[in-house]
Amino acid sequence: MLELSLKRSELSVNAASTKNLNPDCSPDTDPHLALAVAGAPEVPVDNDMQDTSGAALHAYTQEYLAALLKPDTQAAIRLTGVHVKTPAQIEVWWEQVIQPAMYAIGDLWALGKISVGQEHLATAITQRVISIYYPLILNLPRPKGPMVITASPGEFHEIGPRIVADIFEVHGWDVYYTGANTPATTIVELIQSIEARFLCISTTLGSSLPAVSALISQVRSANLPSQPKILVGGQAYNEVPDLWRQVGADHFALSAYEGIAYIEAQLATGLDPLQPPGRG
Numbered sequence: 001m002l003e004l005s006l007k008r009s010e011l012s013v014n015a016a017s018t019k020n021l022n023p024d025c026s027p028d029t030d031p032h033l034a035l036a037v038a039g040a041p042e043v044p045v046d047n048d049m050q051d052t053s054g055a056a057l058h059a060y061t062q063e064y065l066a067a068l069l070k071p072d073t074q075a076a077i078r079l080t081g082v083h084v085k086t087p088a089q090i091e092v093w094w095e096q097v098i099q100p101a102m103y104a105i106g107d108l109w110a111l112g113k114i115s116v117g118q119e120h121l122a123t124a125i126t127q128r129v130i131s132i133y134y135p136l137i138l139n140l141p142r143p144k145g146p147m148v149i150t151a152s153p154g155e156f157h158e159i160g161p162r163i164v165a166d167i168f169e170v171h172g173w174d175v176y177y178t179g180a181n182t183p184a185t186t187i188v189e190l191i192q193s194i195e196a197r198f199l200c201i202s203t204t205l206g207s208s209l210p211a212v213s214a215l216i217s218q219v220r221s222a223n224l225p226s227q228p229k230i231l232v233g234g235q236a237y238n239e240v241p242d243l244w245r246q247v248g249a250d251h252f253a254l255s256a257y258e259g260i261a262y263i264e265a266q267l268a269t270g271l272d273p274l275q276p277p278g279r280g
């Protein structure tokens with residue numbers, strides 16, 4: 001089994017972290033939950049996630065990673081629940097805890113320290129975590145209008161764009177998130193039908209970049225009335241500066257936060273003349 005450089009004392013859940021669970025489903029009444037709590041890692045109690053220092057985020061990441069590696073779905077969900085109670089906390093946890101933990105999973109897989117199966121389990125647990133806390137975002141107002149967020153054609157890495165989608169929704173955008181490997185024609189049709197003013201494309205593999213170029217060309221040549229600006233991001237662009245220009249995008253952003261800054265700046269400079277129809 002994988003050697004973790006974590007102290008056992010850093011890895012046990014104390015009872016306080018279970019107090020936010022649904023009372024109808026507590027360790028006292030549910031034997032499965034009781035078992036999970038007994039075996040789950042300990043979490044420092046910080047119910048409002050007051051501490052977002054680098055050291056604290058690193059500790060949370062280690063704890064979340066330990067739950068993924070165990071693997072312990074309940075612990076990953078409960079740990080997230082202790083710290084994520086507001087939409088703003090989603091932004092921090094998704095980008096600064098889940099993202100580095102998933103990068104660590106990738107590194108461990110690449111080093112041969114965990115199997116493909118362990119990596120798949122970790123991915124599935126993270127997808128469950130993200131889904132479980134989506135209701136925190138679901139009913140937020142979306143006054144800034146519709147946008148499309150997609151993984152590029154041929155690209156199966158979908159957690160990155162999903163995190164970006166959640167964060168854009170937290171910031172008031174009406175996001176149509178298409179998930180992995182969406183055909184270009186579908187994306188063009190979607191932009192047209194919802195009159196999206198922004199298209200965000202996420203790409204992890206360098207080998208997917210030709211498909212990004214082709215998608216962008218198809219969107220541009222469709223001459224859509226909403227004339228969407230195209231923002232790209234993802235690890236495919238990390239190695240080569242300005243690679244994003246070669247695919248024909250309007251801009252590249254390293255994170256959802258930077259992406260929002262770009263889009264808000266576009267709106268502020270009046271480059272976007274359309275009024276957002278929005279969905280309410």
Ligand code: B12
Binds near residue numbers: 102106123154253
């Ligand atoms: C899970 C995973 C998979 C899963 C994906 C399942 C799923 N449903 O998503 C599966 C098993 C399918 C998979 C397959 C493969 N994978 Co993989 N995978 C990963 C892993 C471990 C985690 C990915 C992840 O969720 N990261 C976390 C997210 C949150 O990070 P992110 O995507 O970077 O997104 C953030 C930012 O980049 C940014 N961002 C991203 N997109 C956008 C877009 C915009 C507009 C903006 C503003 C910002 C933005 O914001 C995000 C949130 O913070 C990574 C490790 C890694 N370093 O990521 C390897 C990794 C990406 N995979 C890798 C490889 C090699 C593969 C395969 C080729 C393996 C194989 N031989 O089959 C295939 C390719 C499949 C394909 N065609 O896409 C390599 C890629 C190496 C490289 N540079 O080319 C990695 C890095 C592993 C490694 N260390 O070697 N993989």
